[in-house]
Every structure is written in structure tokens, then in C-alpha cells.
Amino acid sequence: MRSILSKIFIQRYYIQNTGFFLVIFYLFFGVVNGDSLINYHLSLMEGFLGNYGFLAAVLLLWCIYGLKCAGFVLKTFQLQEFSFLYPTLGSVPGPARHRAWLFLHAGIYLPVLIYAAIAAGVGISRHYYLSSFIIVVFNLAMCCWPLPVYERKLHHPDVYFFTGSLQNLINRHFVKHPVLYFPYELVINFPRRLFIIKLVSAGILWLTFYLLSQTGAFDLRGLQIGTMLCVLAHLQLILHHRTFDDTYLGFLRQLPVSLFVHYLRTAGVYCLLFLPEMIMIIVRVRSFDLLTIFATQLSLLILFRCLLYFPRLHPELFVRYVLIISFAELFLILSWYQWPAILILQGAAGIIFFTRYRKYERAALPE
Amino acid sequence: MSGPVITLQGVSKRYQDVPVLDIPSLTLPSGIYWLQGENGAGKTTCMKMMAGLIPFKGDIWLQDNISCSRQPVQFRRLINYAEAEPLYPSFLTGRDLLDLYLRTKGGDREQIQKIGERLGVDIYLQNPVSSYSSGMLKKLSLLLVFTGDPVLILLDEPLITIDAAALRVLYDLIRTSHQRGVTFCITSHQPLDLAVTGILTVANRNITLN
Incomplete structure (x- = not known):
């Protein structure tokens, strides 16, 4: 099951976002001289590890990226060619399905996870314990919060943006012109x-x-x-x-x-x-x-x-x-x-x- | 009603540069017609032209005096069409669509509600169409086709996907509406359990009445 989920979600995600990753890759590794690349990133990490305002900005960017990942998964569910996912994933036992959600979301969110893990490691080695702890907890939360959202989408295919109850309320009281x-x-x-x-x-x-x-x-x-x-x-x-x-x-x-x-x-x-x-x-x-x-x-x-x-x-x-x-x-x-x-x-x-x-x-x- | 219900005069249709239909003349008096033809013969295209949904050359007249090109609004008031595979925006509810049809086509709201109850559509009218199965969507489109006061109803493959109970209701609706003077033109690859007035055959880009 993981290989097909990987093809549908993870591989498609990276193929569709090739341009985006090329830009990111250039900004992270292309603008700095090769000799000073490691120092550049260590300085960058130390910058946000040692300054909570900077750290908040970095977490915000990671959060936006997390939303982009979750949006991609939900969008994929809405595509007609992947409508078979509802009955197939729906028939998988709960724990296995939760592991599958975690696998596919972590696969898409992986670039941030890798960078965050390195930053946390650097933080611990340089005694920024609280910042490292925040980074670890934040990224664990970023991996976990979409799981109930995907689960809800699986059971409520018609709910896209509004919550089901708000949509029902609108449908009950208003006729759309x-x-x-x-x-x-x-x-x-x-x-x-x-x-x-x-x-x-x-x-x-x-x-x-x-x-x-x-x-x-x-x-x-x-x-x-x-x-x-x-x-x-x-x-x-x-x-x-x-x-x-x-x-x-x-x-x-x-x-x-x-x-x-x-x-x-x-x-x-x-x-x-x-x-x-x-x-x-x-x-x-x-x-x-x-x-x-x-x-x-x-x-x-x-x-x-x-x-x-x-x-x-x-x-x-x-x-x-x-x-x-x-x-x-x-x-x-x-x-x-x-x-x-x-x-x-x-x-x-x-x-x-x-x-x-x-x-x-x-x-x-x-x- | 003895006069013609619909008359097609010099009607032709091309997709890109490929001629699809070329009907010099066709007149249908009141009745129930079974429109037959092979896949791709042009049955749906013909229905869409008759409904005024797609452009074509020539003209189509209803009751000999309402022209599709010159009186498009009156024309559309007198002809209703149910697609073989209806497609609506996912967020619309059956109630949204029904309200729109009743506002524009007119008709008795109570009577339509009764038809909705008979077809079993009333249960899910409040839900968005994205949550409907193909059969539920088909039943909704069949309900919409009975709104207003049409003289001609075009049903494209009405028998597919609906359940046996709804099928019985549909046949009954067709019979009672026909008794009130409504003409039906129905495409179906399955045999119809109706006494048809004539069979229309689409072949070689033309339609002939047998």
C-alpha cells in the first residue's frame, strides 16, 4: 500500500513542485560560495536558535509549507482519477491507515524535517536547548495535525473548505443565486x-x-x-x-x-x-x-x-x-x-x- | 393536439470541420418517440440542438410558431431536457437547482414536491450534489425536467443508473404527462416499457421517423 501511496502523493508532489524546489535549492545552496556553504547554514541556524523572534518567523514559514503539503493531499483526494482512494483506504484498519497518513505526510514534509533535525542537532550541541525543544515539538505537531484532517476528508468527501456543519447550515437556510x-x-x-x-x-x-x-x-x-x-x-x-x-x-x-x-x-x-x-x-x-x-x-x-x-x-x-x-x-x-x-x-x-x-x-x- | 410539436428545418451540425448531423426536414406530432442509433450516431447532439444547448445551422420550431433562433426564451420555456450524465457544480444542493428551475421555468411547486417524494429525491435535496450517487443525480435531473409547463421533454438515457422503483415512477410520470399533452423524445439502448408513437432512427447524419 505504501508504494502506491508514495506514487500518488509523494512522487506526484515533488514532480509538480520541481520549480518550487529548484528556487529553494538555489536560495539555500546556490547563492553562497561552496567553501562557505556550511558556515553560512550554521550561522543561519544559530541566528534563529538564538533569537526567538527569528525562530517564530522560521516556524511560520515551516507552518505555511505544512499547510501547502496538507492542501496538496486534500486536493489529490478531490481529483476524480483518485476517487478510488475513498473505498480502498476506507477499508484499511484504523491503525494501519493512521500510519499510512503519517508516512505520506512526512514524505511530503520531509525537506523541512531534515533541515529541522539538523538545526535541532546544532542547537543541542551549542546549548540552545529550549529552541531545539521548540523545533522538535513544533515539527512533531506539524506531522500530526493533518492526520485527523485526512481522516475526516476520507469520511466526508463532500466537505472541501467549510466545515460540514457550516456548509449544512448554509444549505438549509440559503438558496444560492x-x-x-x-x-x-x-x-x-x-x-x-x-x-x-x-x-x-x-x-x-x-x-x-x-x-x-x-x-x-x-x-x-x-x-x-x-x-x-x-x-x-x-x-x-x-x-x-x-x-x-x-x-x-x-x-x-x-x-x-x-x-x-x-x-x-x-x-x-x-x-x-x-x-x-x-x-x-x-x-x-x-x-x-x-x-x-x-x-x-x-x-x-x-x-x-x-x-x-x-x-x-x-x-x-x-x-x-x-x-x-x-x-x-x-x-x-x-x-x-x-x-x-x-x-x-x-x-x-x-x-x-x-x-x-x-x-x-x-x-x-x-x- | 394534432399539429406538429417540433419541426426541424434544414438543421445541420458540425464539430470542428466534421459534419455530424444534416437533417433537411423533420416534423413530429404529439406522441412518445424513441430515438435510436448507434453510439456516436448523434443522438445526444440532436437532443442538445433541440434543447437549444448547442448552436447549429437551420432552425427548430415548436408548435409551428416558436423559433429557437428568434424566440429563444419562449422556446426554452416549452422544451425541457435531461442529460444522460448530468453534471452540476459540486457545492450546489438539489434544493438550489430545483429553486432555480422553478423560478425560471415556472410550474407548480407542490406538484414538483410530490414528484420528488415519489422519486425519493426529497430525502437528499438539502445535500450538496457532490455527495450524490450517479443514480441520485439522475433522479434529480429527472425531477427538474418536469418543472415548468413544457410541450416537449427530451430524456437522454433516462433508464440508466436509476432503481426499479424510480423507473416505475418515471414511466408513470411519462404516461400521465403525455395524457396532458406533453410530447416525449427518449433515447435508450434498453427497451422502453411504453407504447411509443414512433421510432426515430439516427443514421447517416439524418433522422428518420419510422
């Missing part, structure tokens, strides 16, 4: 993707406000360019939206709903997706400019989504069109033609949507 389907999909099934994109977007906005504050005077165009970059950070979500619609929402096309309502639903999805950024902007800007900013970003988002109603538009071509449109938009913003630009974007989005929606059919795109 179609405008919520895609945001719900992201929150339930792709929380990490959503979180990273929102983090990048928030970072762009924060930097925009910082740069604007440095100039001393508020310039609407600067903020509009910042929000345009936030929109570009959402391109992966827009492509994901098309895949989601194609795969799961075909049934909506059979409903007797006008094109205008479908269009409003699409616009509503992007209003919800951009809500965090809108709140960030509202907190800082309180004038008529808000309307211009929101209209610009929503028009861009909707137009980019509508472009994907051309079924042969594969991701690479899509990005090219997006960049062309963004450059045109940038020059219009810089020339103070914000509202004509908004009208052009909305007009183009509307024309594409109303002419393409009923004719759209998923195409087999080249890999």
Missing part, C-alpha cells in the same frame, strides 16, 4: 488560488496608494492604472471562469432566461469578485472618482470575460488581446478620456456577449 456559483466554486474548491490572486491584487493597490501618497496630490489616472493592474492579476480567474461555465453551467443555457439576465449575471460575478478591492478603494477615496474607477475596472473585467466567448481563443492568444486592449485603455486614461473609454469597453463587451453567447460552444483547444 447563479451569480454566486463561480465565487462559491473559488471559495470552496480553489481557496488557495483565490487567496494568492487577492493578495497580489491587494499588494498592487497598496503600492499604488503608497506611490500616490509620495507625489503629494491625488491623481485619478494613477489609481486607475493601479486598478487596471489588479484586473490583469485576475486573468487566471477569468480563464478559470470560462472552464467552470463550460464544464458545469451548461444547464443554465437551457433555462428560459433572456440574454440581458445572463449578461447581468456575468457582470454580477465580477462585481462580487472585485468587492475586496472596491472596499480597499472606498476606504481611501471618497468622491465621484469612485464611480469612474469602478466603471473602468468592471468594464475591463467583463470585456475580458466576453472575449472568451470566442471559443478558439486559447489562453496565450487571450493574453495578447488583453494586453492590446490594456495598452489602448492606458493611453485613453492618460489622456483623460476615462468615460469614452468606459463606453467603448462596455459597448464592445455588450456586442460580443449578445452576439456570441447563444452561439458559443466549447472548442477543443490545443494543449
Whole structure:
């Protein structure tokens, strides 16, 4: 059983994260001269062994890595091709299954375990007993806490992000409107993707406000360019939206709903997706400019989504069109033609949507 | 009801550059039709075109006056379609879907609840569809197909995966709905326990009524 679990979880994990490990490997072993490599790492270890603030930062990084490992295992369970794991692992006796969970999680978490073990050894040899003890206990906890989570996943395959009881509560009291389907999909099934994109977007906005504050005077165009970059950070979500619609929402096309309502639903999805950024902007800007900013970003988002109603538009071509449109938009913003630009974007989005929606059919795109 | 329920006029469909269906003309009066054909003949494609789910060349008319291309909303109000292998977002519950269908297609909520009880769907309506077995999902899609006030119901492989009790209920629903004037077009590789009006055969990219 261990060999198949190793193939499914451990080997797949390292193959999928080759790029990540190459970067880590370079940072740890590539930036320092070979002769001073051991001293560099000993100094690094001594740094966090002797300073509890530094140690807390290191533990936080290990914790994030532990979450990444647990997320990978849970994600693997959700893949259709590995659905056989539920009945097979479910029929394994409890203690053996717990050992299997420990084996596969430790296998994925191994790089941290090795580094932590060396650090603890160095700590003991240099009399940092408390720090070494913290490192050992912390890593034991990092190996143990995912086990009940995996066990729970095995017995509750339908529970992804929310706890079962919260999900049941929502399901009992609320009926989900179609405008919520895609945001719900992201929150339930792709929380990490959503979180990273929102983090990048928030970072762009924060930097925009910082740069604007440095100039001393508020310039609407600067903020509009910042929000345009936030929109570009959402391109992966827009492509994901098309895949989601194609795969799961075909049934909506059979409903007797006008094109205008479908269009409003699409616009509503992007209003919800951009809500965090809108709140960030509202907190800082309180004038008529808000309307211009929101209209610009929503028009861009909707137009980019509508472009994907051309079924042969594969991701690479899509990005090219997006960049062309963004450059045109940038020059219009810089020339103070914000509202004509908004009208052009909305007009183009509307024309594409109303002419393409009923004719759209998923195409087999080249890999 | 003696007039045609559905008329396909110059309908053709291609996938990429491969012609799949080319139907010069087909008119079906009220009845229960069994749509037959080999695997890959184009049965599901034909149903999806009739339901307005995929684009095609030509036009399809319901009751001779509702066009799929010109009156898409009215068209979709009169035709319901149940997929062979329904797929919904994992987090949606049966109740979410039922509510959406009743809001858009219309229909008597109480009557649908009764059908749900007969099919045994009411027990798990509150649960997300990710927890359903294929049979439970199939029964939910069969329940949804009876929402609204359709004149034509398209059932793609309705007999697969559902249990014997649900099958009896389904046959009964088809018979009683047909008595009320609803036409059915059913694909199935298993024999139907129904008195069919005619057999539609999909072959050589065309559909013929026998």
C-alpha cells in the first residue's frame, strides 16, 4: 500500500513542485560560495536558535509549507482519477491507515524535517536547548495535525473548505443565486488560488496608494492604472471562469432566461469578485472618482470575460488581446478620456456577449 | 393536439470541420418517440440542438410558431431536457437547482414536491450534489425536467443508473404527462416499457421517423 501511496502523493508532489524546489535549492545552496556553504547554514541556524523572534518567523514559514503539503493531499483526494482512494483506504484498519497518513505526510514534509533535525542537532550541541525543544515539538505537531484532517476528508468527501456543519447550515437556510456559483466554486474548491490572486491584487493597490501618497496630490489616472493592474492579476480567474461555465453551467443555457439576465449575471460575478478591492478603494477615496474607477475596472473585467466567448481563443492568444486592449485603455486614461473609454469597453463587451453567447460552444483547444 | 410539436428545418451540425448531423426536414406530432442509433450516431447532439444547448445551422420550431433562433426564451420555456450524465457544480444542493428551475421555468411547486417524494429525491435535496450517487443525480435531473409547463421533454438515457422503483415512477410520470399533452423524445439502448408513437432512427447524419 505504501508504494502506491508514495506514487500518488509523494512522487506526484515533488514532480509538480520541481520549480518550487529548484528556487529553494538555489536560495539555500546556490547563492553562497561552496567553501562557505556550511558556515553560512550554521550561522543561519544559530541566528534563529538564538533569537526567538527569528525562530517564530522560521516556524511560520515551516507552518505555511505544512499547510501547502496538507492542501496538496486534500486536493489529490478531490481529483476524480483518485476517487478510488475513498473505498480502498476506507477499508484499511484504523491503525494501519493512521500510519499510512503519517508516512505520506512526512514524505511530503520531509525537506523541512531534515533541515529541522539538523538545526535541532546544532542547537543541542551549542546549548540552545529550549529552541531545539521548540523545533522538535513544533515539527512533531506539524506531522500530526493533518492526520485527523485526512481522516475526516476520507469520511466526508463532500466537505472541501467549510466545515460540514457550516456548509449544512448554509444549505438549509440559503438558496444560492447563479451569480454566486463561480465565487462559491473559488471559495470552496480553489481557496488557495483565490487567496494568492487577492493578495497580489491587494499588494498592487497598496503600492499604488503608497506611490500616490509620495507625489503629494491625488491623481485619478494613477489609481486607475493601479486598478487596471489588479484586473490583469485576475486573468487566471477569468480563464478559470470560462472552464467552470463550460464544464458545469451548461444547464443554465437551457433555462428560459433572456440574454440581458445572463449578461447581468456575468457582470454580477465580477462585481462580487472585485468587492475586496472596491472596499480597499472606498476606504481611501471618497468622491465621484469612485464611480469612474469602478466603471473602468468592471468594464475591463467583463470585456475580458466576453472575449472568451470566442471559443478558439486559447489562453496565450487571450493574453495578447488583453494586453492590446490594456495598452489602448492606458493611453485613453492618460489622456483623460476615462468615460469614452468606459463606453467603448462596455459597448464592445455588450456586442460580443449578445452576439456570441447563444452561439458559443466549447472548442477543443490545443494543449 | 394534432399539429406538429417540433419541426426541424434544414438543421445541420458540425464539430470542428466534421459534419455530424444534416437533417433537411423533420416534423413530429404529439406522441412518445424513441430515438435510436448507434453510439456516436448523434443522438445526444440532436437532443442538445433541440434543447437549444448547442448552436447549429437551420432552425427548430415548436408548435409551428416558436423559433429557437428568434424566440429563444419562449422556446426554452416549452422544451425541457435531461442529460444522460448530468453534471452540476459540486457545492450546489438539489434544493438550489430545483429553486432555480422553478423560478425560471415556472410550474407548480407542490406538484414538483410530490414528484420528488415519489422519486425519493426529497430525502437528499438539502445535500450538496457532490455527495450524490450517479443514480441520485439522475433522479434529480429527472425531477427538474418536469418543472415548468413544457410541450416537449427530451430524456437522454433516462433508464440508466436509476432503481426499479424510480423507473416505475418515471414511466408513470411519462404516461400521465403525455395524457396532458406533453410530447416525449427518449433515447435508450434498453427497451422502453411504453407504447411509443414512433421510432426515430439516427443514421447517416439524418433522422428518420419510422
